[in-house]
Amino acid sequence: xxxxPSKGKKNKKKEEAGLSLNSMMDMMTIxxxxxxxxxxxxxxxxxxxxxxxLPKAERIMEPKKAVAILITADGVLEDMESDPRVLxxxxxxxxxxxxxxxxxxxxxxxxxxxxxKTGRPFKGEITIQxxxxxxxxWLLKVxxxxxxxxxxxxxxxVIKVET
Amino acid sequence: MxxxxxxxxxxxxxxxxxxxxxxxxxxxxxxxxLLSASKFTELALLEYLPPAEAVAAETAGAPPSEGEGDKIxxxxxxxxxxxxxxxxxxxxxxxxxxxxxxxxxxxxxxYNWSTLKDSLWSIKQTHVGEPIxxxxxxxxxxxxITQISKYRVIDGEEASIxxxxxxxxxxxxxxxxxxxxxxxxxxxxPLFPFTILKQFQ
Numbered sequence: 072x073x074x075x076p077s078k079g080k081k082n083k084k085k086e087e088a089g090l091s092l093n094s095m096m097d098m099m100t101i102x103x104x105x106x107x108x109x110x111x112x113x114x115x116x117x118x119x120x121x122x123x124x125l126p127k128a129e130r131i132m133e134p135k136k137a138v139a140i141l142i143t144a145d146g147v148l149e150d151m152e153s154d155p156r157v158l159x160x161x162x163x164x165x166x167x168x169x170x171x172x173x174x175x176x177x178x179x180x181x182x183x184x185x186x187x188k189t190g191r192p193f194k195g196e197i198t199i200q201x202x203x204x205x206x207x208x209w210l211l212k213v214x215x216x217x218x219x220x221x222x223x224x225x226x227x228x229v230i231k232v233e234t
Numbered sequence: 235m236x237x238x239x240x241x242x243x244x245x246x247x248x249x250x251x252x253x254x255x256x257x258x259x260x261x262x263x264x265x266x267x268l269l270s271a272s273k274f275t276e277l278a279l280l281e282y283l284p285p286a287e288a289v290a291a292e293t294a295g296a297p298p299s300e301g302e303g304d305k306i307x308x309x310x311x312x313x314x315x316x317x318x319x320x321x322x323x324x325x326x327x328x329x330x331x332x333x334x335x336x337x338x339x340x341x342x343x344x345y346n347w348s349t350l351k352d353s354l355w356s357i358k359q360t361h362v363g364e365p366i367x368x369x370x371x372x373x374x375x376x377x378x379i380t381q382i383s384k385y386r387v388i389d390g391e392e393a394s395i396x397x398x399x400x401x402x403x404x405x406x407x408x409x410x411x412x413x414x415x416x417x418x419x420x421x422x423x424p425l426f427p428f429t430i431l432k433q434f435q
Contacts, residue, residue: 078309091255119277126404128280128411142403183397192377198279204249207397207434210406214282214431224283229407231278 115173119228120150123202137196137226138182140175142205142213148174150200164209172216179220197222242368280407284430309361311426313350313409314434315397320350320409324357345405347412354393354425355416362390383424393426396434406431 076222098195119125139150148155159174179197186193197217201210217225314321319338327333338348365383372379383391393413397406410429415422 089370090401092258096258096261097253101260102265103261103268106265118327125277126407128278128407129414135322166328183326200319203320203402203407205403207401207403207431209400210403224281225278226281227407229278 080092087221119230120155120200123153123200124204125200125228125230126203127232129232136220137194137198139198139200140178140213141183142199142201142209144202144204147213149178150198164212170212170215171219172212175213175216176220179217179222185222193221195221195223196226198226198228199225200228242353244411278387279280280410282365282410282431283385298335308389309357309387311354311357311393313393313395314410315395315401315405315412317344317398320345322350322357345408347408350409351412351416351425355423358423358425391424391426392428394430394432396432398434 120143122141122145140148140158141148144161146157146161147159148157157174157180158164159172163169163172183193199213201213206221214225217223218228236387278391296408309324310326312323312326313322316336321334323334325333337346337353340346363383366382366386367384369384370379371382383389395406395409395413397409413425413429414427416425417423
């Protein structure tokens, strides 16, 4: 036989349990303000390529838009969001005869001529995203090719670290 | 004497709450949007001027000024990254001594960056000194005018870097970073911010 409910419990009124959104609102406001503060427009100009790992450096120069290339373990590539075009393959860079890389040279010449045709001033700026493991001889060949094609200001993309 | 409230006023004050559900909906949309757009690794640029441009920047622009004739000395600072450490050479010296020495690697195998920075600071203090003035340099391509410091030696802000071919890009960036500034107290003092990458001899 079941016990009879106590009289006190029997007379207890059921209260409605409401969800308080106030604390949730406070939290959301704080997160929103934090995200708004940390957001900047300059980061959208350059996106780190998924095809390489960037080095770290203590620099404060802001990114800017220019002709962009990637130097990865597979060679020199055009900086594109997906499926980047190979400008100079490994074999071409490793060839000791190639002080200037023909593929990259052609690409940079095309870019320069395009800018000159449109009547805009040619600034000779190039942005390079280079994998941190790329060797010095590869780097020198790319720099030589850039210099040869009048791209005289080279900006290396790095991950900024606090000093 | 104050009026007595009328007997008809019997309705009680009701608690009115703001409806925050629409604001919550807005927040729920905004936060994922901002999270996807925000960047957590901050990118920056490290500017490099190839040798021809660096030399042009050095010589172009400013007309000869007072004391120009005295600027005949060149320091020719060269940092050579080899397997055993970093060779530091000034005045094109190749004989071991105060003008040519090697900073060996640390026991961990890494290059000794702090000793290199101290060494560069010492060279800057001893052989370059404080700036004796400024000069305007015009970039021929962009037409931009930049002001650079003038020292009693022509290449007072310049360092050449060579490395064995297997040296990684991260190491090169680290050398370039080390050559730029030294923090003295709370002030960043320039060392040799214009670096030139050269072929290993």
